[in-house]
Amino acid sequence: MSVTVGTPVSSVMTNKRRVGALKSLGVLTVGDALTYYPFRVTDPVPLRSIREARIGELMAFTAEVRAVRVASSGARGNGRLEVVVDDSAFAASRRQPGAIARLVFFSHKKQYLDWMSGRLRQGTCVVVAGTPGVFNDQLQFTHPEVLTVGMHPTSRYKFVREENQPLDVHNVSLGAPTSPRPDVESPEEGLARVCRPRPVYHASSRISSDHIHDSILDMLRLLAESEDSAVSEEKEEEDSRACLMSGLARAIPDILPERIRADKNLMHRAEAFLNIHDPVSTKEFHRAIATLRYEEAFVCQTALLQARAHAGHASAEPCPDTALRDAMIDSLPFDLTDGQREVIDSIAADMSRDHPMQRLLQGEVGSGKTVVALAAMLQAVGSGHQAVLVAPTQVLAEQHHQTITAMVDRMTEQVVSDSDGHPLSAPPVILLTGGMKLAARRRA
Incomplete structure (x- = not known):
């Protein structure tokens, strides 16, 4: 397939x-x-022998299973699997004396404990990665990651001594498989797997x-x-x-x-x-x-450039009439900043063309974005079209409706005619929200 x-x-x-x-x-x-x-x-798991263990710090090593014991504890039938391992061969490669430690697994499922004890038979070579702790004055790994090795090497293999480095095996004598279904074929493969950084x-x-x-x-x-x-x-x-x-x-x-x-x-x-x-x-x-x-980011920017290029070939209704917009600006109780005036003029130039405008207006809170938006809307309305200001919430829509209504009313009170002397009529400012009843929405 x-x-x-x-x-x-x-x-x-x-x-x-x-x-x-x-x-x-x-x-x-x-x-x-x-x-x-x-x-x-x-993070990569460091290689350490059992005698080099640091309580509470993750480590990895290879060892041989010496004893396996399954015991039950508690009235609820919770089971415990204890596995005693000896790292003499691995420790010798690091010029350390060998030591033993316990691997402990808890479960209330007998099938799990039977499966684990079947994998970790006496004499099996295993690769262990886990966090050491102490229980009853004995070093213990609770629920470590364990990989069984298919072929049992002798004590003549040699490991790289530096932590976080890949394993190097030399002069390995291979014997019979120690597990019916081994997880890895060699200690090298097992340590490479458990020591490598792992995504979460x-x-x-x-x-x-x-x-x-x-x-x-x-x-x-x-x-x-x-x-x-x-x-x-x-x-x-x-x-x-x-x-x-x-x-x-x-x-x-x-x-x-x-x-x-x-x-x-x-x-x-x-x-x-x-x-x-x-x-x-x-x-x-x-x-x-x-x-x-x-x-x-590259794909996103390329798509935006393609959309902008495509929009440049599309047609749009030009909106050249700025009389209504200028009347609103003249009626403001404050003077526009240079930045506001520059942005309004740039938008006006784009709206006067016969292809769609592609702009994003960015500004701090209170920088006058609403005034700029209203100027663009009035340029469209003055040119014989409608304009819509879309807000993300009903509360914000109601606030914009009140603000824009007040600005339009001030404009009609202070400016009675446009630059050509024609009477100036206030454009209607209508609120339309999803929370309105059906009849009110239809009227809007």
């Missing part, structure tokens, strides 16, 4: 409950999933952030594989990511011109999606976010 950004999520996912949960978040297509952005990214999504009671993350990663792989059959699980991680990127680049075309992208040091659109949902570092995550923000 060929997967594109328009492919429905229900067509690529077999878990119907997860499809429904994603639908409740507005994720209906693969493209929706890619644009369901995380609101933050976690707005979740719900129906689906967690981790499940959202897994679903989006699956869709990214399907997109890449539909475009590039060379993506293989047997490749090294760097090669696999490069192949993944190659396939995504063909499935997700870039929007920004190459010259602009290079000048701004921005990512390809496909690369940005990959580094948002599967970042290799927090720096690359934020660079990807910056790329898509710039892209959004």
Whole structure:
């Protein structure tokens, strides 16, 4: 099946409950999933042996399961799984003595505890990421993230000693699988997964952030594989990511011109999606976010320029008569500022043309925007047309109605004729709101 950004999520996912949960978040297509952005990214998890643990600080390590015990506690049948792990091999690579710690999982569901105890059998090599604490004077990790390793390495493997750095494994002797369904094939792969920065999504009671993350990663792989059959699980991680990127680049075309992208040091659109949902570092995550923000602004500005160019070819009724507007200005109890006069003249010039005006008036509270708006409205009315001032609330509409009515009444009291000597009649100022009764709205 060929997967594109328009492919429905229900067509690529077999878990119907997860499809429904994603639908409740507005994720209906693969493209929706890619644009369901995380609101933050976690910091990289440092590598530490058990003896290097700092209470309350997240850490990651590899260890071997020494003992597993399932116990029940309390009258409500709450269960507890205790797993004793030994990190001697990992600690030796960091020139530290080995130590043991407890991994503790609580649940009232027996199926969960049975499943966890089945994964974490004695002798299993595991990758652990969690926050250490102390209970009964023993180091304990409560509900850590645990990945089982498919092949059990001997104590001769060597790790990079610096924290937050990728793992480097040398001289690994592989034995028999220690888990019927391992999560990863090597400690290197497991530590790379748990130590890497992880995006965090707005979740719900129906689906967690981790499940959202897994679903989006699956869709990214399907997109890449539909475009590039060379993506293989047997490749090294760097090669696999490069192949993944190659396939995504063909499935997700870039929007920004190459010259602009290079000048701004921005990512390809496909690369940005990959580094948002599967970042290799927090720096690359934020660079990807910056790329898509710039892209959004670029598209928005381009659309506005196109709309303005299109409006320049459209026709509109010119409004050249400024007599009514000038009469209102003469009747004001104050003088217009230079800024107000400049804006009114610019708007008047645009309204005198035979194509639509494209303007946005911006000003502080009390800067005289209402006076400028009324001047434009009176230029339209003086040229034989109607003008509408739209307000976001009924209260504001009523306030504008009172203000404009008072200004128009003052104008007719002080100015009895226009510049040509014709009698000046006040234009009607009518209020129309959604809260009015039907008959009143019809009269308006």
